[in-house]
Amino acid sequence: MKFFSVLGNYLLLIKGMFTRPENIKMYWKELMHQCVEIGIGSLGIVSIISVFMGAVSAAQTAYQLTNPLIPKSTLGQIVRDTVILEFAPTLVCIVLAGVVGSKIASELGNMRSTEQIDALEIMGINTKSYLVAPKILAALITIPLLVVIAMFLGIWGGRLTSTLTNIVSGDTYDKGLLDGFSAINVYFALAKAYTFAFIISSIPAFYGYNVKGGALEIGRASTTAVVTSCILVLFADYILAALLL
Amino acid sequence: MIEIKDVKKGFDDKQILKGVSAVFETGKTNLIIGTSGSGKTVLQKCLVGLFEVDSGEIIYDGKSFTHMVEDERKHLRQQIGMLFQGSALFDSMTVQRNVKFPLDMFTDWSHDKKMKQVNETLERVNLKDAHNKFPAEISGGMKKRVGIARAIVLNPKYLFCDEPNSGLDPQTSMVIDLLIREITKEYNMTTIINTHDMNSVMEIGENILYMYQGEREWVGNNKEIIFSKSAKLNEFIFASEFLRDAKDMRMLEEKGIIDNDRNMEDVMRDPESHLLMGENDKRDKSE
Numbered sequence: 297m298k299f300f301s302v303l304g305n306y307l308l309l310i311k312g313m314f315t316r317p318e319n320i321k322m323y324w325k326e327l328m329h330q331c332v333e334i335g336i337g338s339l340g341i342v343s344i345i346s347v348f349m350g351a352v353s354a355a356q357t358a359y360q361l362t363n364p365l366i367p368k369s370t371l372g373q374i375v376r377d378t379v380i381l382e383f384a385p386t387l388v389c390i391v392l393a394g395v396v397g398s399k400i401a402s403e404l405g406n407m408r409s410t411e412q413i414d415a416l417e418i419m420g421i422n423t424k425s426y427l428v429a430p431k432i433l434a435a436l437i438t439i440p441l442l443v444v445i446a447m448f449l450g451i452w453g454g455r456l457t458s459t460l461t462n463i464v465s466g467d468t469y470d471k472g473l474l475d476g477f478s479a480i481n482v483y484f485a486l487a488k489a490y491t492f493a494f495i496i497s498s499i500p501a502f503y504g505y506n507v508k509g510g511a512l513e514i515g516r517a518s519t520t521a522v523v524t525s526c527i528l529v530l531f532a533d534y535i536l537a538a539l540l541l
Numbered sequence: 542m543i544e545i546k547d548v549k550k551g552f553d554d555k556q557i558l559k560g561v562s563a564v565f566e567t568g569k570t571n572l573i574i575g576t577s578g579s580g581k582t583v584l585q586k587c588l589v590g591l592f593e594v595d596s597g598e599i600i601y602d603g604k605s606f607t608h609m610v611e612d613e614r615k616h617l618r619q620q621i622g623m624l625f626q627g628s629a630l631f632d633s634m635t636v637q638r639n640v641k642f643p644l645d646m647f648t649d650w651s652h653d654k655k656m657k658q659v660n661e662t663l664e665r666v667n668l669k670d671a672h673n674k675f676p677a678e679i680s681g682g683m684k685k686r687v688g689i690a691r692a693i694v695l696n697p698k699y700l701f702c703d704e705p706n707s708g709l710d711p712q713t714s715m716v717i718d719l720l721i722r723e724i725t726k727e728y729n730m731t732t733i734i735n736t737h738d739m740n741s742v743m744e745i746g747e748n749i750l751y752m753y754q755g756e757r758e759w760v761g762n763n764k765e766i767i768f769s770k771s772a773k774l775n776e777f778i779f780a781s782e783f784l785r786d787a788k789d790m791r792m793l794e795e796k797g798i799i800d801n802d803r804n805m806e807d808v809m810r811d812p813e814s815h816l817l818m819g820e821n822d823k824r825d826k827s828e
Contacts, residue, residue, distance in 0.1 A: 319646050411629040418589050419643055420618035
């Protein structure tokens with residue numbers, strides 16, 4: 297029963313966002329602010345993990361490619377597909393569920409417990425559309441872009457490791473990158489990125505918006521939001537793979 | 542004027558408001574008082590629409606708030622200002638931006654006109670040098686002033702204050718109380734204050750609603766409260782011996798038995814001469 301109650305309240309929150317804005321300029325400002333917070337704010341961590349996941353992927357693939365019949369350029373191919381299909385969208389979004397999710401949940405939770413949300417409601421502002429919608433929209437705009445950046449950096453990280461440790465030359469790696477490249481993989485990764493972006497922004501927003509209590513409850517809401525988002529990201533990952541591949 | 546008729550509100554199995562009726566008058570400081578758990582916060586949240594009433598009616602200047610559609614409520618809410626217990630200032634914004642926020646959201650004024658209004662409002666609440674400070678950098682009393690400034694910047698018709706004195710020292714509390722009363726008269730607003738503070742009750746209580754366990758127990762003003770026969774109200778208001786003594790003194794003053802402008806040093810020197818006795822009392826004494 298509790299599951300259906302939570303689901304119902306979540307759907308009501310999403311439905312409540314779709315109203316006419318009181319002042320479109322203010323909503324635009326808030327959207328841009330959230331784009332900077334979520335997009336630029338997460339760029340550093342996304343860059344670091346992307347380079348390292350590409351590098352680790354290259355090193356581990358090279359370790360397993362011992363058969364002389366398999367061309368060396370296969371390394372580039374494997375790193376490319378692993379990064380594009382799985383590492384960039386899924387791993388980056390799991391990390392973002394922690395970084396962005398906890399930020400959204402604690403920000404809204406704090407606003408709820410200090411009555412800032414009530415203050416906005418009393419002014420006649422629809423807080424679901426003013427506070428929650430820009431966060432979800434900003435996530436939908438910036439997270440797919442971060443995933444694309446993660447793809448490039450991951451592949452570059454793999455190349456860097458391969459050339460620095462003399463696993464393969466840069467040319468061989470590049471040749472592998474071009475062999476059998478299928479654009480559908482990128483579309484699939486972007487479909488995942490949009491789905492995950494919605495999950496990792498709306499779930500924490502729901503838990504933060506509905507906080508009841510003080511600091512302890514905000515912490516709990518933040519943890520629940522991150523854990524639930526991560527589980528749903530992995531679940532959605534499987535569903536999308538089963539449906540689209 | 543705000544009128545409530547037989548308002549009931551409960552949560553799960555617990556009935557919080559058990560049919561409260563009252564009238565809150567325009568241009569007066571209307572106080573809702575009561576012990577913790579008496580339902581005054583729930584009543585105030587029902588009044589501003591944060592909670593929906595289970596039954597009964599809330600009427601703003603003849604218009605039923607209970608039966609308004611969401612768009613009408615939104616419009617009405619733009620005429621409502623509210624000061625929260627913790628001030629509820631937006632902590633990512635400076636004082637100036639906090640006060641400017643309602644103007645940004647609901648007016649299409651030029652930047653200069655908005656800034657003029659913000660500066661005038663901040664001056665009205667006696668805040669001059671805090672424009673660029675963040676809420677975390679100012680004192681509790683200043684936060685309340687900013688909260689009041691934000692609440693009145695759009696010249697609302699109704700002002701709600703939820704425990705405006707909580708966490709403030711007695712002197713600052715008095716300043717905030719007097720400021721609310723002055724603003725109420727100046728803007729001719731209907732002000733409803735939810736409070737525990739006895740100084741507020743005695744100083745600015747022009748229309749007081751005392752609630753006890755979700756029901757209206759007593760209604761009157763700060764003069765009448767001294768002579769109230771309600772045992773529950775007396776127990777709540779005059780809880781300490783000191784306050785009971787103060788009440789006795791005030792009763793004697795109100796009845797003209799002791800001089801209102803007495804100098805206590807003179808009274809201590811010659812107590813008899815400061816009793817304002819009637820002619821009969823004096824005759825009895827001389828005989």
